[in-house]
Amino acid sequence: MYDIVIVGAGPAGATLARLLGKKLKILIMDKRQLLDMNSKSNFEKCCGGLLAPDAQQMLAKFGLGIPKDILVGPQLFTVRTIDIQNNIEQYYQRHYINVHREKFDKWLVSMVPPEVTVVCEAVFKRFEIANDNNIKVQYFEQGKERTIYTKVLVGADGAFSTVRRKISLDSRNPKTYISIQEYYKMNSNLPYFSSIFDDDITDFYSWTIPKDDLLVLGTAVMPKNKPYEKFMALKKKLILRGFEFGPCVKKNGAYLLRPEKLDQICLGKANIPLIGEAAGWISPSSAEGLSYSFKSAYALANAIQKRPDSIIAEYYRNTNKLRINIRLKHLKSPFMYNTFLRKIAMKSGLMSMDIIN
Template sequence: MYDIVIVGSGPAGANLARLIGNKYKVLLIDRRDLANENPKNPAIKCCGGLLAPDAQKMIARLGLGIPKDILVDPQLFAVRTIDLPNNLERLYQRFYFNIDREKFDRWLVSLLPSGVDRKFNSAFKSFSEIPEGYEIRYVSNGQELSAKTRLIVGADGASSRVRNLISKHIIAPEKYIAIQEWFECPYKIPYYTAIFDEEISDFYSWIIPKENYLLLGSALRPKENARKKYDLLKEKLTQRGFHFDNKIKTEGAFIFRPRKVSQFNAGRNGIALVGEAAGAISPSSAEGISYALKSSFYLAQSLEEGIDGFLARYKKRSADIKLNLLLKNLKSPAMYNPTLRQLAMKSGLQSIT
């Protein structure tokens, strides 16, 4: 009998398990193998691997320091913004940690207390209510297993099965598909590039240098010829002088874009949601690590006071996440409205070029 089963060991799930693992009996479940490195089967999520200032602030608040072997060259101090339809380009000062996302996730798991039980290579399937709480069912290395627990925490991302099982009648945030390809890159690019083009997406696309590679990604509407629009993006950028040769791999993942504060869902009864499973992700940039760390921190604080009444305390603490989502949505029109974006970029306000 566990106190808490956490589904998903990305930054939200791993951070929560780290914070509560000495107080509660915890089971952590993840599809990936985060205990053993296997070059043929990397345990990586489709992610640009950048720690934005909000994520850096949360890491400091948690009393953690990033090991240097997680950082990759180059470290980034500027964002190159390209507005393709208006043929505009500006450079803005920003500060990002450029990281190896797989190493980052493995590092967070390495910090877990020894008492936390871990089931990697395991897929959560369902749960049923029992007098003591819940009985969960999952498949581990091809074997069907079950476990009993007082609480369940969904930390399993935008496609959260936990959220889907408890929120069938609640409108989820808008879902996009992120397509990202890695290319060999013989030349150095010293900045992160954000690309806007409504013909491609009403969200945005990106280019991120990472060691000897270049990552090209885009957040696309999944039912609107996503692959064709991604290829059109490559074609347009090639015409601007970018080179996308020697492709190494292609990645994909669903991401949320919460447009309303009501689309944040903390959970119900004895089931809590954290990170992107809760709808906690930036609607303006799709940055999610800071929200993953913050929501899991708030849930851990709520559980420090005991299990009884934890969800009400978690919802109260999460009010500032909802406020942040509201402010990000208010900021979005300046980025995603073509006319406002054109005016802002032409003005040169806050740019360094």
């Protein structure tokens, strides 16, 4: 019998296990192999791997510093913002940290206390409530079905959360996108990240991120909107704007959530809470999710310790500031995604900078 079983060992799940691992009996599982820093997982997170200032602040609060082998070059300070509809470009200073996402996740798992049982290459299948109100959890590991019991089951299994789908009783789910990324050999060095706005491609945004000798091109597209055709159309438009893409060496994709209303964030029910993107904690303006993973894990850890008999109610109270933050992102979104308002904002040159060649 475990006190807590966590499904998903990404930043949210690993953080929760690290915070509570010495105080409670915990098992955490993930479909990836995250215990071997040198192994390559068959399931790679489709993520740009940029740590925004809010995520950096949470790492600072946790007293953590990123090891140098997690970092990837170049470390850049400029975002080239391209508005294709309005034919406007501006440069903005931003302070992101460029990391290798898989190594970053493995580093977070490496700090989970040894008292925690970490199960990798495991696929969560189902759960059911037992007569004593404990939870029967079934998962597959190395082709064999395993059964364990726990007092609390935590869903930290990302945007297409199996745990959330099994407990959700309504259709109030965040807007869903397909995130597509391709990695190309770089023919020239780019001294900036880029964000691209093009209503013909998506009502969200697209991006490029240099990673060592590779250039990542990504976009978030509605699933029913011919996503890969839209991706290739984006690539052609960027080539016309001077981007150079070498041979493609890697591709990945995943679901991406975008909460349009606060009631689309689901904290869970009873003794089955959700954290990170599984709950819908992600920025509706930028899709930044790492800071929300850290903050929601911290909020739940405090709730479990303070009120184990009323976890969801305490978790809700602990996330008041997170909901305010999401609401502020909603207010910001029209100035990024409404074509007319975006034109006014970019034409004003507010907070933009000139590039000196």
